[in-house]
Amino acid sequence: MSQPLTSTPYTGGVPAPVPTGPVRLHINGETRTLQLAPWTSLLDALREYAHLTGTKKGCDHGQCGACTVLVNGLRINSCLTLAVMHEDDDITTIEGLGTPENLSPLQQAFVDHDAFQCGYCTPGQICSAQGLLNEGRAHSEAEIKELMSGNLCRCGAYVGILDAVKEVVDKESSDVGA
Amino acid sequence: MSQTNHIGKGPNRVDGPLKVSGTAHYSGEFNVPNLAYGYVVSSPIAKGKIVAIHADEVRALPGVLEVFSHDNVPHLAWFDKSYKDQIAPGGSPFRPLHEPDITFNQQPVALVVADTFELARYAAALLRIDYEQEAHETNLETKRAEGFVPGKGKTGFQPPPPPRGNPDKAWVNATHQMEAEYAHGAQHHNPMELFTTTVEWRGDGQITAYDKTQGVFNVKNYLMGVFGLGKDDVRVVNQFMGGGFGSGLRPQYSVFMGVLAALELKRSVRVTLTRQQMFSIGHRPNTLQVVKMGTNPDGTLAALQHHALHETSQFEDYTENIVNWSGMLYQCDNVKLGYELAKLDIYSPQDMRAPGAASGNVGLEVAMDEMAYAAGLDPLEFRLRNYADRDQNVDKPFSSKKLRECYQQGAAKFGWEKRTQEPRSMRANGKLVGMGMGGGVWDATQNKSAAKALISADGHLTVRSGTGENGTGTYTIMTQIAAETLGLPLEAVTFELGDTDQPEAPIQGGSWTAASVGTAVKNACDALGEKILKLAQKQDDSPLKGAKFDEVEFVNGQLRLRLDHDQAVVLRDVLQASGETQLEADSSATPNMAKQQGYSMHSHNVAFAEVEVDEDLGTIKVTRVVSAVAAGRILNQKTARSQVLGSVIWGLGMALMEETIMDHKFGRYVNHNFAEYHIPVNADIPHIDAIFVHEDDDIVNPLGVKGIGEVGMLGVTAAIANAVFHATGKRVRDLPIMLDKLL
Ligand code: FES
Ligand code: FES
Numbered sequence: 037m038s039q040p041l042t043s044t045p046y047t048g049g050v051p052a053p054v055p056t057g058p059v060r061l062h063i064n065g066e067t068r069t070l071q072l073a074p075w076t077s078l079l080d081a082l083r084e085y086a087h088l089t090g091t092k093k094g095c096d097h098g099q100c101g102a103c104t105v106l107v108n109g110l111r112i113n114s115c116l117t118l119a120v121m122h123e124d125d126d127i128t129t130i131e132g133l134g135t136p137e138n139l140s141p142l143q144q145a146f147v148d149h150d151a152f153q154c155g156y157c158t159p160g161q162i163c164s165a166q167g168l169l170n171e172g173r174a175h176s177e178a179e180i181k182e183l184m185s186g187n188l189c190r191c192g193a194y195v196g197i198l199d200a201v202k203e204v205v206d207k208e209s210s211d212v213g214a
Numbered sequence: 215m216s217q218t219n220h221i222g223k224g225p226n227r228v229d230g231p232l233k234v235s236g237t238a239h240y241s242g243e244f245n246v247p248n249l250a251y252g253y254v255v256s257s258p259i260a261k262g263k264i265v266a267i268h269a270d271e272v273r274a275l276p277g278v279l280e281v282f283s284h285d286n287v288p289h290l291a292w293f294d295k296s297y298k299d300q301i302a303p304g305g306s307p308f309r310p311l312h313e314p315d316i317t318f319n320q321q322p323v324a325l326v327v328a329d330t331f332e333l334a335r336y337a338a339a340l341l342r343i344d345y346e347q348e349a350h351e352t353n354l355e356t357k358r359a360e361g362f363v364p365g366k367g368k369t370g371f372q373p374p375p376p377p378r379g380n381p382d383k384a385w386v387n388a389t390h391q392m393e394a395e396y397a398h399g400a401q402h403h404n405p406m407e408l409f410t411t412t413v414e415w416r417g418d419g420q421i422t423a424y425d426k427t428q429g430v431f432n433v434k435n436y437l438m439g440v441f442g443l444g445k446d447d448v449r450v451v452n453q454f455m456g457g458g459f460g461s462g463l464r465p466q467y468s469v470f471m472g473v474l475a476a477l478e479l480k481r482s483v484r485v486t487l488t489r490q491q492m493f494s495i496g497h498r499p500n501t502l503q504v505v506k507m508g509t510n511p512d513g514t515l516a517a518l519q520h521h522a523l524h525e526t527s528q529f530e531d532y533t534e535n536i537v538n539w540s541g542m543l544y545q546c547d548n549v550k551l552g553y554e555l556a557k558l559d560i561y562s563p564q565d566m567r568a569p570g571a572a573s574g575n576v577g578l579e580v581a582m583d584e585m586a587y588a589a590g591l592d593p594l595e596f597r598l599r600n601y602a603d604r605d606q607n608v609d610k611p612f613s614s615k616k617l618r619e620c621y622q623q624g625a626a627k628f629g630w631e632k633r634t635q636e637p638r639s640m641r642a643n644g645k646l647v648g649m650g651m652g653g654g655v656w657d658a659t660q661n662k663s664a665a666k667a668l669i670s671a672d673g674h675l676t677v678r679s680g681t682g683e684n685g686t687g688t689y690t691i692m693t694q695i696a697a698e699t700l701g702l703p704l705e706a707v708t709f710e711l712g713d714t715d716q717p718e719a720p721i722q723g724g725s726w727t728a729a730s731v732g733t734a735v736k737n738a739c740d741a742l743g744e745k746i747l748k749l750a751q752k753q754d755d756s757p758l759k760g761a762k763f764d765e766v767e768f769v770n771g772q773l774r775l776r777l778d779h780d781q782a783v784v785l786r787d788v789l790q791a792s793g794e795t796q797l798e799a800d801s802s803a804t805p806n807m808a809k810q811q812g813y814s815m816h817s818h819n820v821a822f823a824e825v826e827v828d829e830d831l832g833t834i835k836v837t838r839v840v841s842a843v844a845a846g847r848i849l850n851q852k853t854a855r856s857q858v859l860g861s862v863i864w865g866l867g868m869a870l871m872e873e874t875i876m877d878h879k880f881g882r883y884v885n886h887n888f889a890e891y892h893i894p895v896n897a898d899i900p901h902i903d904a905i906f907v908h909e910d911d912d913i914v915n916p917l918g919v920k921g922i923g924e925v926g927m928l929g930v931t932a933a934i935a936n937a938v939f940h941a942t943g944k945r946v947r948d949l950p951i952m953l954d955k956l957l
Binding site for chain 1: 226227229230231232233234235236237238239240242243245271272274275276277330331332333336337340403404405406407408454455456457458459486488489684685686687852853855856857859860861862863864887888889893894895896897898899902
């Protein structure tokens, strides 16, 4: 048996790509104007154009959470949104939360609880958790597990992730109570 | 008191701050100047031929640099051996973009390179390719009768041992018998990081490849062979890998593509696969197993037979050790083990966490449960009655084996004594409750490794070895070993890895890194220590004059006599007084064959699992798992625990979720993304206890480590499957156990 499989009929000349234009983003408190094609995802804009590679690409389809960043304080899958839709938005990436010398409480809790192995899902996990904290959500263990379930971790560091987030959530709520 | 004893403690990962702050650089994160982007086009058919590639249409787009395909790839190495990597199985390795023939679905057929990622992706989507399709076969069931016994296989493959005793007669005459067939589909590694290569063009035909790999030297040798590059023309680097699990043991087509484009275009190029394409780079093969067991009146095994058949590609005979473990985990005098492959129109399978063992373990350990029930015995009691004190496969004693202690400590922690034997006899929260167990065995291996140690005048120690860090904690444990050997705090030590400019280390896999590289690191530090002692002894009035190396020790930044701690010098003073700016020493480590040849060397584990099953909905929730592991010395309690927890989660995924589904009509995996290939998420995770059973073993290697990356996964899948049976009375023999199989 032999049957041909021919691609979509050729209609003569492929359409030229849409030209690039400037997009202004406020990333980690710094204003950056990037020259981008309109179909550039926020994730690719961060990684390939702003050279902020802390935000990771695990699927490019909104299925893994590795690309989670905070846009105006809210959690978002940066692969599922175009950079041009964020003109003048405030974007916080993992690099904006802390540095190796000056880790944020969540980052330090992740280190202390060994809440990662390869570390590739980790920036997304931390940004998600930071989003939960910002939103005042996730108080019980069950809530944290449920709300952190949009962030896949193939290394299976979930136990440490839960413990790390819980430590910071508990600490923040007791600080508020005090 | 020594503050510089680090081995066996649980310090935080030394690379932790980099990983949590987004400053650890993975392969796709070297944004070198003038970078072009490659996007791979994959075949939509499983078998046939490319008739035409209409490349000129997209080549005409401004910003598109080239379309590479079999039409225009330059002359590369001709012989198969140039394409064979260190662990290539028998057969002819796949050569990307080599010929118009299609031998598996999603075969890479073209690489579009453009100035930007967006443009490369756009052009790739527009590239028209005409195919002539041929009939394919992707269904292992249809090949049952065509299984064949593979030849030599890849490095590390051991054909099953010949039968012992009279396994057929013993089975027929047994007091109780069982016979069953077990199956699981293909599973994909799916590390979170996509396969990526950033190839930096250094000019003059020289490149540096930042590649996602578990073996930088393996990739370097492959590139030298395929592209005819000299030793100095290519450097391969991987300092952080976003998960491997075996997917990075062999060079992947992403690195081939990136290097091809960089050499042809004389420009830096990055190639990143899509998540969908991550299902075209090897997998745990679809496997069918038959197990037969019989017992004597006293509950000892009278006969054990285990046969496995799995898929491979048309071009390579991928092999793994599936059934061999069944001949060594339990005492049995009548054993027959069989292993066959069948060729399908798919890509070659590839080692995936506990390759072979994870598959065979499900057959063996679910069968053990079935046999225990047939013989009317508690599954733990049944295993204890069949405990093996010797490895009968090779007729040697074990160098160490604390599996009995694993059983005892695991059962105690889990509360196994509360289990009632009868299926469907336990309930809680309106659900059926089941408790199951399973155990496993994995090789303790050491491979040749080299390391270099350097100490500067200010007392900072740097140690290098070209191994890898994919989440296992390599940076941390090597830092601990080096620091302890020379009596330094962890902060005074930097361990560097993942670069072919460093001393050579083996591929990172098989749970052998701690033993192999760890020993090399220790040896290099000892060699450096001897030099430091000589320097110290050269100084006037040295309290160490005349001391031999084994009479001194490095502790708390000092070098002192073992028997008289007051006879000491400060390490930094010695270095500074010597006037040397830096001291260095190289060393390597190989297994001590003379010491080891009389022994069988393995790690063991047992897992206990509890499930709750909602009978109306068929949903299964794993509520608790206890995993007890005997794997020699544990170097870092914290990272080791994480590895075991991660392994348990892998076992859970294999039991209840993971399966890559082939649509045989198209010969194509249909759930090739993270929405449809299910892996455990945080909400699925039970309470997990990891127990490390103390095990001393000075035969395996001087450090006494056996490795824990694989062994922790064994037993778990079977324990969950057995718990589901205990809860429901239904024996599901094809994984994953999803709710439809219980309704
Ligand atoms: S990369 Fe965005 S969700 Fe996976
Ligand atoms: S730490 Fe490796 S994927 Fe989460």
